Amino acid sequence: MHVLCTAGHVDHGKSTLVRALTGMEPDRYAEERRRGMTIDLGFAWTTLPGLPRDGTVAFVDVPGHERFVSTMLAGAGPAPAAMFVVAADEGWMPQSAEHADALAAAGLDRGLLVITRCDLLDPDLALADARDALAARGLGDWPAVCVSAPTGAGLEDLRTALADLVSGIPAPEPDADVRLWVDRAFTVRGAGTVVTGTLRSGTVAPGQELELDGADGRTAVTVRAVQELGEPVDAATAVARVALNLRGLPHSAVRRGDVLLAPRAWPVAREFDVRLHGIGGPPEVGNSPVGLTLHAGSAAVPVRMRPLDAGAGLIRLRPARPLPLRIGDRAVLRDPGARRVVAGLTVLDPKPPPLRRRGAARQRAGELAAATGTPDAGAELARRGTVRTAELTRLGVPGPEIRALAGRVPGAVGLLLHPARALSAAADLAAALARHDAADPLDPGLPLAAARRAVDLPDAALVEAALDWARDTSSEAAEVPVVRDGRVRTAADAGPPAELLAAAAELRADLTRTPFTAPDAERLAGLGLGPRELAALERAGELLRLTPEVVLLPDAPDRAVEVLRDLGDEFTPSTVREALGSSRRVVVPLLELLGRRGVTVRTAGGVHRLR
Structure with a gap:
């Protein structure tokens, strides 16, 4: 199926044309037919010969009056x-201009x-005016057809032109x-809640689990x-006009x-x-951070605006409610008070970093200066330093591109790390490790969790990935720390200081002679072994x-x-002591x-036995 928006004209000239093409009445309400003016969205469809897929073209007939631009x-x-409609006897109208602005934006x-x-009138003047007006909005390459719905003149040419349009x-x-952006929601007796919309991506089928994203957050629906x-x-596959009956969801x-x-x-x-x-x-958004409405899909949401670089058209928007947007999505900014479309926009980053410091907006604008609005795995990783592969998918990056990138950069557990970020993390870890070991020689090495915090990585697994990457690519690989026994250590880490190892040797000599006679506090003190020293030796x-x-x-356990095996099936602490x-x-x-x-199990009688 192919879906077209039918816009431009305010009265029944547009609806009459859709009716002549499809044999269906797009105006659903009696008041619309009585007043000769489309008020709400209407829907009709027909088939055209020679089209790919099923040859069906669906029309979303939108209202043309200036009071209903949000619905449009x-x-x-x-x-x-x-399909942009202009009447020959009325020519280019104010609502035509706002509709064209909206489509271009x-x-x-x-x-x-x-x-x-x-x-009713020779179409040449209206055609020339409409072409000029569309060209001024960057839409000058649209083909044109002149028709009369009541007489049928030009309808075959229109069908051919529609087939050419949708086949491309x-x-x-x-x-x-x-x-699926919802444009209608209603209740059907015996079925429950039904929603309709234009499916632009994916496939929907009965029994499928989806999330409903609305003003109250996200809710699981079937x-x-x-x-x-x-x-x-x-099943319905995009692009398609669909109606979905949703289970367990009130209207x-x-x-x-x-x-x-x-x-x-x-x-x-x-x-x-x-x-x-x-x-x-150039876009003109004014200086006020409020008062604008964002139109994305079928949603109309008030937004607050923060300029990043007004001259370059880079801004940050905060909608009144969260929206499911990806990199490259297009939307429209409109000033409802002035009844004008302000600008179009392309989403560059739907999950940007916070702007907390002075100059952060200017720095952010520099980071986005080269952004194209096309999802790019390498560019996103470079901008973020580290990113989860699942997050790249949510941002709109194609799966094959993500997998290709994962084979070229360091990463772990579904996380990717930019090579430059890996090298800087390795250098910072070396410096943090040197400071730690100098301050506490009895506790050499940083635990992985502390190392992760020291270099602000989202997962401890990335610490080892960063060090491995630095070791493989650095000309001074011997200076890169290593991960050993759950700690980040210097490559030359020899363990506890020599004097502590000497005390441990004396203690080992004592225990070799009597392996189960633990030294008392006096003996440990004499060897200079306090709690911290013993912890370091352990x-x-x-x-x-x-x-x-x-x-x-x-090896005492x-x-x-070996001794307990000779004590029979069960033994008590006293027999073990002896x-x-x-x-x-x-x-x-x-x-x-x-x-x-x-190794052992305690019985109900309070004695022990080997498992």
Whole structure:
């Protein structure tokens, strides 16, 4: 299916043309037919021979009156092309100008100009004026057709021109993430809540789980049934006009401007950086940060504006509610008070960094100066320093591009690290490690968690990835720290100081003679071994501390198990103490350690046995 927005004209000339093309009545309300003026969105469709896919063209007939421009934008926003209607007997009208401004601002540059009512007046003057007006807005290459709906003159030419227009629209990816902007929501007796919209990406089918993104946040919903142009279908693939029956959702919970999304696939844009596009000239947004409305899809949301570089058209917008926007999305800024379209915009970053410091806006503008609005994995990684692959997907970067980038840069656990960021992190870690070891030689090395915080990386796994990358690419690889035993250490780390190792050697000699007679506090003090020294020796694998004051050799538990095997099926602490030639001070914590390791089991009778 192909979907066109029908815009431009205010009265029944436009609706009459749609009716002549499709044989359907696009004006749904009796008041519209009585007043000769479209008030709300109307829908009609027909088939055209020679088209790819199913040959169906659907029309979203939008109101033309200046009071309904917001409704017009709700219908035009998701449409990929437009049929722009101007009456020969009325010519280019003020509402024609605002409709053309809106289409140009939204980036809807595929269209067809149709001059109607050619039976009432020669169309040449209206055609020339319309061509000039569209050209001034960057839409001058649209083909044009002159028709008369009542007489049928030119309708065949119009059908041919429509076929040419829609056949040139690129086909979307059927496996893309679903995003359906809701333009109608109503209740059907016996079925419940139904929403309609133009499906621009992905495929929807009965039973599919989606997220409803609205004023109250995101809610999980299930699609009960799908209709395409009034007929039930097993699945609808973009681009298509669809109606979805949603299970378990009250009608009051959904309204025009809400959007149905593939779960967890779209960012929650609470603020976003954009580049403005003027309409026939530089954008003029004024100095006020408030008073503007953002039209994205079928949504119309008040926004606050913060200039980053007004001269370059770079601004940050904060909408009244979050929106599911990706890099490259187009939208329209409108001043509802002045009833004018201010500018179009392209989303450059739907998840920008906060601006907290003086000069941060100017620095941010510099970072965005070369941004094109096309999702680019390398550019996003360079701008952010580190990014999750899932976040790149949500931003709109294609999967193959993400996978290709992941093979060229450091990363871990679904995170990518820019090579320059990896090198700077490695250098900063070396400096932090040197300061730490100088201040505390008994505790050499930084724990991974502390190292991650020292260089502000989002995950400790990236610490090792950064160091590995620096070691592989640096000419001074020997100076790059290493990760060993859960700590970042210097490559030449020899463990505890020499005097501490000498004291440990004396202690080992004592325990070699009597392995289960732990030295008392006096002996430890005589060797200069306090709690911090003992902790450092334990980290180095020189000793095993059963408690802060009870110290044995690292292999003491294995030696004890060999003795316990000769004590029969069960044993008590007393029998163990006698067998080991030790004391209760050592045996009780030793048995507790063996129990924690799963070597022994304590029975219901309070005795122990080997597992």
